[in-house]
Amino acid sequence: MTGAASLEAASLSPVDTDEERIALFLDYENLAIGARDALGVSFDLKPVLDALAERGRVIARKAYADWSAFDEDRRMLTRGHVELIEIPQRMGASRKNAADIKMAVDALEMAFERDYITTFVICTGDSDLTPLVHKLRELNKKVIGVGIKDSTSALLPPACDEFLFYDTLDGVDIPAASRRRRSGSRGQSAAAKKLAAPPVEAEVDVEPVSERETGDVDELAVRVAQTVAGLERSSNGTVLASTVKRALLRKDPTFSEADYGFRAFGELMRHLADRNVIELAEGSAKGDPEVSLPSHGGETEAFALLGSVVAAERAKGSPAHLSGLKNKVRKVQPEFSEKKFGYGGFLQFAKAAATRGVVTLGWDPDDDDYVLDVPSG
Secondary structure, three states: OOOHHHHHHHHHOOOOOOOEEEEEEEEHHHHHHHHHHHHOOOOHHHHHHHHHHHOOOEEEEEEEEEEEHHHHHHHHHHHHHEEEEOOOOOOOHHHHHHHHHHHHHHHHHHHHOOOOOOEEEEEEOOOHHHEEEHHHOOOOOEEEEEHHHHHOOOOHHOOOOOOHHHHHHOOOOHHHHHHHHHHHHHHHHHHHHHHHOOOOOOOOOOHHHHHHOOHHHHHHHHHHHHHHHHHHHHHHOOOEHHHHHHHHHHHOOOOOOOHHHHOHHHHHHHHHHHHHEEEEEEEEEOOEEEOOOOOOOHHHHHHHHHHHHEEEHHHHOEEEOOOOOHHHHHHHHOOOOOOHHOOOOHHHHHHHHOOOOOOOEEOOOOOEEEEEEEOOO
């Protein structure tokens, strides 16, 4: 046994240790039924393998199901060198739970016995496997999830380091009828939300990425600027594009630049640099530039806008309370957002303006609010 282990370790030595080594686990019944019911297609493993090939080397492939129900699929998976794990035929939830338990046990066993495996790919939309994801991450393993968008539990993607929706992978062809049906149901849902929304002037949270069919590049620009600002505050060194990408994935494991119409993350970075959202400089490694926020990038004009709104309020003889002030700024410039400049909130933006002497900022205990004013003189 010891000799076999030594032989196995020796055989691994020539492999590039910087390369991600991936173990792939498929909850096949969940995937096949999800693809059939939600997308109107048969599940195809190749788009998944192609996506993983961009991330590392897949060295273990296991799929779990009662294979008597998936005869054609079994041949497709065998051609893809997938080990088929038979789950004895049972009724209803018992069979489903048996597959989940077996997959979780095998994944954890592999995590302990094969420490050279760096990444586990869990292909399922089932929230029952969320504890497995947590445990693998506790063992310092990277976890990538793969699932069908309409049949994936909302609990699963945030638990992963990265989550890929099968629907959006290259090579997945969804029939036009299925696309129309899905977009129609989304349109009805959006219309219902719009009718139900109260006509109040308030700051609205951004819709989660997983609920958008196409990405809002303006919203993404804000998110990137915030991320770069946070990395600059927490990092002693330079911020690289690869670091920004990892941070975006930690914030939202479903993030993909392809959802916003970009072929690569570098293309997205260059687009944002052209819009003066960020600045790029040559990094230590080719293709991984340094990223920073522009020295000005409209920030000076934004501070001046805030100062003018505060001055207008004071000219009316009323105090300029922080509460509601952002809406007054937006009445002058509707597209205003402090997040474009990397600030986490309007208070932080107001404090920065005060630091630069554009306004004064103080706490009023009587009004229980911050009050802004223009500097005297």
